[in-house]
Structures are given as structure tokens and as C-alpha cells.
Amino acid sequence: MSYKIIGDSCLDLTEDLKKDxxxxxxxxxxxxxxxxxxxxxxFDQKEFIRLIRESPNCPKTACPSPEAxxxxxxxxxxxxxxxxxxxxxxxxxxxxxxxxxxxxxxHGPKNILVxxxxxxSAGELNLGLRIxxxxxxxxxxxxxxxxxxxxxxxxxxxxxxxSLEPLRKNGRLTGLQAxxxxxxxxxxxxxxxxxxxxxxxxxxxxxKAYGRMCDIAVKEAGDTSKKRVVIAQCNCPxxxxxxxxxxxxxxxxEEIVITETAGVATVYAGDGGIVMAIV
Numbered sequence: 001m002s003y004k005i006i007g008d009s010c011l012d013l014t015e016d017l018k019k020d021x022x023x024x025x026x027x028x029x030x031x032x033x034x035x036x037x038x039x040x041x042x043f044d045q046k047e048f049i050r051l052i053r054e055s056p057n058c059p060k061t062a063c064p065s066p067e068a069x070x071x072x073x074x075x076x077x078x079x080x081x082x083x084x085x086x087x088x089x090x091x092x093x094x095x096x097x098x099x100x101x102x103x104x105x106x107h108g109p110k111n112i113l114v115x116x117x118x119x120x121s122a123g124e125l126n127l128g129l130r131i132x133x134x135x136x137x138x139x140x141x142x143x144x145x146x147x148x149x150x151x152x153x154x155x156x157x158x159x160x161x162x163s164l165e166p167l168r169k170n171g172r173l174t175g176l177q178a179x180x181x182x183x184x185x186x187x188x189x190x191x192x193x194x195x196x197x198x199x200x201x202x203x204x205x206x207x208k209a210y211g212r213m214c215d216i217a218v219k220e221a222g223d224t225s226k227k228r229v230v231i232a233q234c235n236c237p238x239x240x241x242x243x244x245x246x247x248x249x250x251x252x253x254e255e256i257v258i259t260e261t262a263g264v265a266t267v268y269a270g271d272g273g274i275v276m277a278i279v
Contacts, residue, residue, distance in 0.1 A: 003135050003144075004077035008064060008092045009039035010085045010264040011124040012232045014257065022132060026072050028092065029062040030263045039263035045235060048263060049271045059267045063092040069099025070106075079111040079141040081131050081148065083124045085264065086195030087116045111141045115148065118195035119157040121265035122230040123277035127152055129228060129257070130279065155279035156220055157192040158200070160209045162236075162272030189213045206239070213276065214246040221278050224251040232275040234261040243274055253278075 007013075009027040017023050018041075030037040032051045037043065052059055073080055082100075087093040093116045100112045117124045130151050134144045187209035189201040200216055203209040221227055229247060233240035240258045247256060261269055269275055 001079055001140065002077040003079040003081065003131070003141075004075055005081050005083065005128045005131055006069075006072050007083045007124055007128060008085055008090070008096075008264070009043075009262050010090075010092075010120050011083055011128060012121045012259045012261050012265055013125065013128075014259045017125075017128075023128060024072065026064045026068050026096075028064060028090070028264050030267065031060045031062070033057060037263060043263045045261070045263075045266055048266060049235060052267075053271070061090065061264055061267060063090050063095050066095050066098035066102055069096045070102040073099065073103040073110065073112060074107070079144070080113070081128075081144070082112065082114040083117050083127050084115065085120050085124070086118050086192070088118075088195040088197075089120060089268070090264075113141075113145045113148075115152060116195070118152060119155060119192055119277060120268060121261055121275040121277075122232040122259070123155055123157045123192070123275075125232070125257070125259060126155060126228060126230040126277045126279050129230070151279045155277055156217065157275070157277045158213050158217055159190050159269060159273060159275040160187055160206065160213055161190070161270050161274075162187070162206065163270050189216065191216075207242070210239070210243050210246055210274070213274075214243065214250055217276065217278055218247070218250045221251070224253050224278075226254050227278055229253050229256045230277050231256065231258045232261050232265060232269075233258065234266050234269045234271060234273040236272045236274070239272065239274055243276065 005023050007025045009025045027038050027040040033055050082096045084093040096114045189212050191200045201212050203212045231240045244256050
């Protein structure tokens, strides 16, 4: 049986995976003031960061249409797995589910599993890699579906952002809080509770925040020897390497993968942000 992994454009693929026919993405649309950007292979991260920096407004994201997902399902592969942003952050999950209904109305039943990642970026990629591994191990659609949903429920997502400005612009932080946190160089360590963003801790300076994030992650992970870590970086590859090094000082993992954020994760993480997922 053949398979296809379809993500929204917050499935931040590595350069190698972008060439893998088993993976594809359906782009969201980004808007900053009057500028519209399609979050596909034409996305220019540095230019988009410049637009965000120069605007007083928060960027907006628009999920793909159900018809866009329906078209993506019209492929020759037998089994399709769709991985979307947390439904608490975007309407992409609902759009993908409706796209499945539209497809089946026109073409009849097909093995399509739509997964609310309850995460983003690194978390979506980690689930995609798990699906690939399971198929390479010889599991069928039902077995892969059961295993990946279990992995989704066990996965932990963490992130540290360099600037609180994205949170302020999104109305998640008052201007006064942002001012004091910036003046004191306080960096929050954030996580996800079934797709809902939560604050886990804070530290003064990025290096200490990364260390604290890794402390929390390793403690919560338990036996790490058979777990994969995905680190997504927004315009800061050297910081991703620093986080990888901090993890390797604390535990042994099956694999640590580093990738780069595309447009949607750039909106959420901001310039210099790090998103990490473990399962």
C-alpha cells in the first residue's frame, strides 16, 4: 500500500523532506497590513520578518479552503494522513475534515485520517516522521492511524521566543508586561497543553531559558533513548544547534532533527524563536 503525508504549511519540512514525494503541504495565506503572502515554496522568511518588524499590527493567517484539501486528496496514493495546526490556533483542521467530506462525496470512500496535531511546526513534523517510520516498518493504515494518534497524545511541545512583541501584538500580553519583561531580559518558556499555549517557566536571558526548556523536556520525556526531538528555528540556526547541544548534555535521544520555520510558524514564534517537540 502507498501513502501520502499532507500537512498544512506549518508542517515545517527539512530541505531533504521537501524533495520526498511522500510529503506535501497545503499552504495557508499570510497577511501583514496590505501585503498578502502565500506560505508555499515562494515564501521569503527574511522579507516577511522585515514586514512584521516594520508594522505596528499583528500578522494574520487564513487557513486553506476545504477545496484545496480536497484537491490534495486527489492523488494516486492509497492511504492519506493529514496533519494540521492545533485547532485552538487555526481553522485548518476543520477545513481539512470538510475537504475529506467533499472528496468522498465526489469519489467515494478513501483511507484519509485528518489529525489535529494539538501542536505546530516541530510537533507536526515529528508526527509526520512517525507516520513514515511506521509505514517503513510494515504497518497498515489502521495500525498506523492508531499508533500516530497515540503519539500525538504523548507528544510534548515547547518553545522559547526571543521577543515578546508577537504576543503583545496578538493581545496575549499587555504593553506594560512586555516593557518590563524586555527591560529585564526575561524569556518565557512556553508549552502546549493539548494545543493550548501555556507558560511553563521563565529565565533571564536566552541561554538560561534554553537550558530550562531542556531541563523540563528531559524530565517530562522519561526514557529518551527511543524518542525523537524536532527543533524548528526561525532565522536562528545557531540557536537551534545550541538547544541540540543542551539536550545532548542531558540525555541520549534516538534522533534530533533541526528544521526551519516557514510562514505560519514565523508568525507565531517570531524572529529568533525556537519550537521543540518530543515523542
